Amino acid sequence: MRDTLQALDAEFAFQTSGRFDLLAGEHVAYSTLGAPDVDGTLRRSIERGEGVTTVVGRMGSGKSSLIAAVANSLDEGFLPLRVSVIGVEAGDPAAFARHAITEIRDVPAAQLTHHEAQALDRASAEYRSQTSTRELRAGFEIAGGVAPCCS
Amino acid sequence: MLLIEDTDHWGASPEVANAFFDQTSRAFATLDAVMVVATQSDYTRREGYQRVRDRLTTEVSIPQLPDIEHGLAIMLERRMRQLGCARRCRRLWSIRG
Numbered sequence: 001m002r003d004t005l006q007a008l009d010a011e012f013a014f015q016t017s018g019r020f021d022l023l024a025g026e027h028v029a030y031s032t033l034g035a036p037d038v039d040g041t042l043r044r045s046i047e048r049g050e051g052v053t054t055v056v057g058r059m060g061s062g063k064s065s066l067i068a069a070v071a072n073s074l075d076e077g078f079l080p081l082r083v084s085v086i087g088v089e090a091g092d093p094a095a096f097a098r099h100a101i102t103e104i105r106d107v108p109a110a111q112l113t114h115h116e117a118q119a120l121d122r123a124s125a126e127y128r129s130q131t132s133t134r135e136l137r138a139g140f141e142i143a144g145g146v147a148p149c150c151s
Numbered sequence: 152m153l154l155i156e157d158t159d160h161w162g163a164s165p166e167v168a169n170a171f172f173d174q175t176s177r178a179f180a181t182l183d184a185v186m187v188v189a190t191q192s193d194y195t196r197r198e199g200y201q202r203v204r205d206r207l208t209t210e211v212s213i214p215q216l217p218d219i220e221h222g223l224a225i226m227l228e229r230r231m232r233q234l235g236c237a238r239r240c241r242r243l244w245s246i247r248g
Contacts, residue, residue, distance in 0.1 A: 020156070028229050033222040035214040045209035046152060046187065052180045052206070054190040057213030063189040064156045066213065071154060071187075078185075082154045085161065091170020093178035100153060 020082060021114070023068035030066075042070045046078065076118070153179070156189040165197060173199030180206055 031037040045053045055063045071080040081104050088099040161168040172194070179186045180203075194200055195210075204210070216222035 025233055026230060028222075028226050030214055033225060034217045035222075038211050038214060041209065042187070042211050045211070046185050048208060049185060050183060051208030052176045052186045052188065052203070053209045053211065054188050054195075054207055055211045055213065056190045056192055056195055058192050059159050059162070061213045063213060066211075067154055067156050067187055067189060071152070074152075078152050080152050080154055082156065084157055085155060085171070086157065090161070090167050091174045093175045096171075096175045096179075 020064070020068050023065040024072035027062070027065040027069035029069070039066065039070055042066060043074070046070065046074065152185040152187065154187050156187075158189055158194070159191060161194070162191065165193065168194040169197040169199035171199070172197065172203050177203050177206065 029037070029039045031039065042053065042055065045051075055067055057063045071078075074080070081100075083100045083103050089095040158168065158171075161171070168191075176186065176188065185208075190200070195204075
């Protein structure tokens with residue numbers, strides 16, 4: 001059995017999909033695998049609603065699938081927005097903020113996961129109704145408004 | 152909540168990762184938003200990361216599996232179930248296993 005698994009691993013049988021919308025379904029909670037409950041740790045950190053959380057591991061260790069699974073399972077008050085680091089001056093906060101806003105505003109609906117699409121719909125309705133954006137805990141407030149994605 | 156999960160692209164230019172953590176993540180930490188950054192282990196040794204480390208909400212480290220064989224089997228079964236081949240593959244396991 002071990003030889004079979006190792007052979008499968010060597011042939012990348014355990015490599016997750018590159019598609020973010022499939023990663024959540026492929027993820028197995030670490031507690032199920034007998035490891036510490038980092039899924040819960042990440043969830044609780046996000047639910048604090050502020051700050052920067054890092055998920056640290058070597059390339060291919062499961063960082064993205066962990067993030068996808070937790071992001072996909074958060075309650076409706078959270079709006080997960082993926083921002084690519086490709087083609088941006090990553091060390092310039094202003095440039096990165098502009099890049100993030102552009103990416104969020106311009107993301108084609110077809111590239112959104114079901115969870116993200118639902119969250120964006122809710123955020124848009126919230127914004128149009130002029131109710132408090134503070135209720136949208138993960139709302140990305142810039143210059144006094146919710147992110148342009150939601151306008 | 153901003154998800155930054157493709158930072159492996161910085162692998163060839165770790166100084167970019169350094170600048171991101173030192174400048175951008177520090178600035179974004181002050182916003183009314185959550186930022187989650189997938190971070191290669193190597194990046195955590197960079198000065199920029201070290202400088203911002205004590206300001207992180209949480210640093211989640213991907214754990215080692217206590218039983219790799221058991222873990223890989225569970226992961227493979229999950230993947231097979233998703234692909235709709237659970238029954239066929241279970242037979243394969245019983246033959247091979």
